[in-house]
Amino acid sequence: MAHAIGIDLGGTKTAAGVVSADGELLFSETTPTLSRAGGGAVLDATAALVAGLRLRAAADGFSITGVGVGSAGVIDAGRGVVVSATDAIHGWAGTPLTEGLARRLGIPPGAVRAVNDVHAHALGEAWRGAAAGTASSLLIAFGTGVGASLVLDGRPVLGHRYVGGHVGHIASPYAYADGGALPCSCGGEGHVEAAASGPAIHAAFLRLGGSPAVPDTRAVFALAHDGDPAARHAVRTAAEAAGQAAGGLANVLDPEVLVISGGLADAGDLWWNPMKAALRRELLDPLVRVPVLRATLENSAAIVGAAQLVFN
Amino acid sequence: MAHAIGIDLGGTKTAAGVVSADGELLFSETTPTLSRAGGGAVLDATAALVAGLRLRAAADGFSITGVGVGSAGVIDAGRGVVVSATDAIHGWAGTPLTEGLARRLGIPPGAVRAVNDVHAHALGEAWRGAAAGTASSLLIAFGTGVGASLVLDGRPVLGHRYVGGHVGHIASPYAYADGGALPCSCGGEGHVEAAASGPAIHAAFLRLGGSPAVPDTRAVFALAHDGDPAARHAVRTAAEAAGQAAGGLANVLDPEVLVISGGLADAGDLWWNPMKAALRRELLDPLVRVPVLRATLENSAAIVGAAQLVFN
Structure with a gap:
């Protein structure tokens, strides 16, 4: 072979x-x-x-x-x-x-x-992982950045300039705070990545009055697990931003399955549950039963x- | 033949x-x-x-x-x-x-x-209109509703349940007013269609204190042309919502060209100019020169x- x-x-x-x-x-x-x-x-x-x-x-x-x-x-x-x-x-x-x-x-x-x-x-994931056997899948990775790929009949939709999949750079209602748009890594503002990425969780925690001694997103998750209100709010809000974006993209692209991956998808129910609830709220009727799968190949x-x- | x-x-x-x-x-x-x-x-x-x-x-x-x-x-x-x-x-x-x-x-x-x-x-439009000769195009129609179709190599991406293209049902920061999300035609809320469709312009005009005697969006456009501040604001804001959504979708799908159509695209510069400016603001660097074309086949x-x- x-x-x-x-x-x-x-x-x-x-x-x-x-x-x-x-x-x-x-x-x-x-x-x-x-x-x-x-x-x-x-x-x-x-x-x-x-x-x-x-x-x-x-x-x-x-x-x-x-x-x-x-x-x-x-x-x-x-x-x-x-x-x-x-x-x-x-x-x-x-x-x-x-x-x-x-x-x-x-x-x-x-x-x-x-x-x-x-x-x-x-x-x-489409070949051997969570989306194996499907005709189409949309994988969205939430981590340091937010990226995605639509795989149609075994091939990713790469885009004319090979830029396709930059789902972190669409507008998000969650990417606004204190009356202004949050800055995005792309130089723009108000984008999904500014609300739903890993670093966005740490930034939100600090905006909510969380201690500047908490060094990073991993530490915010640890605090959230211990019940810290600002940490829980920061994680939940970012998860909702992620789910809202994923649901909207499902309405646009209508993949057979959605696959969610990245560091945040592996962070446990504190992130996964509000993400999935927000995703379901966005879906058009014909999509309400679209499978939302966790990536399996790590x-x-x-x-x-x-x-x-x-x-x- | x-x-x-x-x-x-x-x-x-x-x-x-x-x-x-x-x-x-x-x-x-x-x-x-x-x-x-x-x-x-x-x-x-x-x-x-x-x-x-x-x-x-x-x-x-x-x-x-x-x-x-x-x-x-x-x-x-x-x-x-x-x-x-x-x-x-x-x-x-x-x-x-x-x-x-x-x-x-x-x-x-x-x-x-x-x-x-x-x-x-x-x-x-991809065959004989504005996008003729391109390898990929994203047409977005702004009218009574907001819909789209990505055409790749001469074939539209229909979606697994044939729901693909429902770009009116992604989240929009513009679909919020008075602290709440605006209701959408799909039964959800906070979507692009609630901010950027034709009916959304009439609704925004009324929220801004415009006269209830103004019967529809066409009449709001007529007032905007005459300089009415509420009408101009309603048209401009809806156009910005449309452009923001179109730009974000370009980042996700990276088509060779964007084609904008529908009743609002035919409504003149009062809508087209703020739409296009908002669209350009959203684009990632590799996409800044993506052609934004008006549909031509009517x-x-x-x-x-x-x-x-x-x-x-």
Whole structure:
């Protein structure tokens, strides 16, 4: 059976694994992303990770058909180039991702495929995870940012400029406080990401008079579990903002299932229950029974989805 | 050359025309929709309209390949059935649209295709109108309601339950007044349609203290043109709500072009300019130059788009 190597290339770490043609992750390895060393150095380290996996695959008798990458940033999936990226990886924008990896690995450029990591994540869940067997799914990830991918018939809708899925940057009634719009990471304001991301929860807690000694969103969740009113309010409000956005997007895109993932989706019922209630309130009648699923593949989703690019 | 008959079946009138395989509308006829007589009577009248066009086509030497319908309501394009509909056409929900028309016309059921009218409208603009020649377009219609259709590679994204495109039912920060969410036509609240539709403009005008003697949105526009402050404010605010929603959807779907249509898009610069300014404010950097086009086919768009279903 054919096998592929899937790579999940993020701002902090890069994970890669060998995936069978039916979507089983056989083994994987992880390395820190050299996020301050420039695009070339990141490619060098990624190629070294892949080379190690190829040796291991060869020793086990697997042949590798190709390499798929799910990468941070806006990825031109046609040319295999990083169109733009945040400063999470210095010098990542402009990197010739697929061609650079292919050259370092000594394989044809066409044997390497790449998409944005949220699309890879959604592809993995659609292939082997929560949305397996569906004709369409919308995965929304709520974490440091808010992103999504609509997978139609096994392919993500990437958008004309490969920007599709930026659901964090639609307007949210929750992204207003003290009479003004909250600033968004994109430079705009009043967007879903400003109300429903992880950092938005910490910011809301501070606005509600929470102690500045509470350092981050994780600590706000801990306080919320202990019953702190400001922490509970901040978590509940962000969860409602997330659910409202997810429900509205379901009305627009009408996927067979919704898949919710990201750090906040893993944070427990304090977030999940108000998110889901707000989501249900938004839905048009024909959608009221749309399945709202938690992602199931965890850290392997983007590796598996990236590998799927090779087989598709 | 092959020809098809396209039908635009709305709550007030039904228009149908003969369209060539390259999208030219040769001639068309219009009849009032028998919206109080039940689904069977509507089909009878529609079949009569089509029969007349077939005779005219035959006299001119055109052969008709099939019939396409863009209809009000949620249309199951697979089975050709009206899944649900508002009361604009009594008894429309449940009507076997394609099979009923085919039987009345004496043609095979497979020769009749149907989609929702907004999808037909978008298909027409994508084929021969403002979005002709593009790989993807998002048409948003602002009128009595707010609806949309994303056309990818010549096909509309219909959704798993054929509900896709209901962009009027996502949350809008503009759909709040006096501290509460405005009611929406769907039974929910706080949605784009409650802030950006035609009726929303009249409602906003009344909330702003405008005279109850002003009967409708058309009259509010007339007052706005004359400089009435409440009318101008109501129009501008609804236009901003429309533009904000359109810009956010562009961030999510990243179409090659945006096409804006509907009664409000035809209402002149008082609406168009603040709509476009609000739209531009929402866009992510890679999208700042996305073309924002006015629909060009006017009343023939849905006829032409419905006919395209036959050729596609």
